[in-house]
Amino acid sequence: MRWLRILKWRCFPVANDAENTAFLAHVVSRTGSYLSSTAGITLGDPMAYLVAPPLEATYGIDAALKSADVQLVTYVPPPSETNYSAAFLTGSQAACKAACNAFTDAVLEIARNPIQRA
Numbered sequence: 001m002r003w004l005r006i007l008k009w010r011c012f013p014v015a016n017d018a019e020n021t022a023f024l025a026h027v028v029s030r031t032g033s034y035l036s037s038t039a040g041i042t043l044g045d046p047m048a049y050l051v052a053p054p055l056e057a058t059y060g061i062d063a064a065l066k067s068a069d070v071q072l073v074t075y076v077p078p079p080s081e082t083n084y085s086a087a088f089l090t091g092s093q094a095a096c097k098a099a100c101n102a103f104t105d106a107v108l109e110i111a112r113n114p115i116q117r118a
Contacts, residue, residue, distance in 0.1 A: 023052035023060075023107045025100040029093055039073040039088045047073075048089040048096040050103045054078030057085035060106040067102035068095040 028035060028047040036043045048070060052060055057078070065072060070091035078085040089099050 021053060021056060021107070021111050023056060023104075025050050025060075025103045025107075027093065027096045027100050035088070039090065041073055041090050045090050046093040046096045048091075048099045048103070049086075050089065050100070051084055051086040052103075052107050054083070054085045056107045056110050057087070059110060060103040061085075061087045063106035064089060064099035064103040068098035070095050070099045 026049045028049055030044050031039070031041065031047050033043060035047060035049075036045065039047060041047065048064065050057065050061060050064060061072070061075075064070065064087075068091060070089040072087055073090050074086075074088035076084075076086040080086070089096060091099070
């Protein structure tokens with residue numbers, strides 16, 4: 001089972017030491033036919049592909065949209081089939097990179113400051 005745990009986190013970075021908050025912030029520099037048609041954008045346009053647990057995703061998507069000149073083209077609201085939330089943003093490649101960085105920073109901020117119960 002050890003290999004499964006290692007393999008499980010190879011695709012997605014984790015936001016905390018407990019490894020219970022996996023997320024993805026990835027720039028697709030040039031979309032292919034599948035992502036372009038799914039997002040309703042022109043073939044070859046850049047895209048920010050953002051995925052995280054519901055709270056982290058909502059906060060992160062908001063930060064990403066406010067940080068760069070990007071447009072929300074697809075939103076997967078929670079709860080989804082995977083109990084995660086996701087968004088596809090489009091803009092210039094530099095704007096998509098800035099949006100991914102803002103999303104990552106927001107997800108990590110929540111992971112560093114979890115809600116403390118009384």
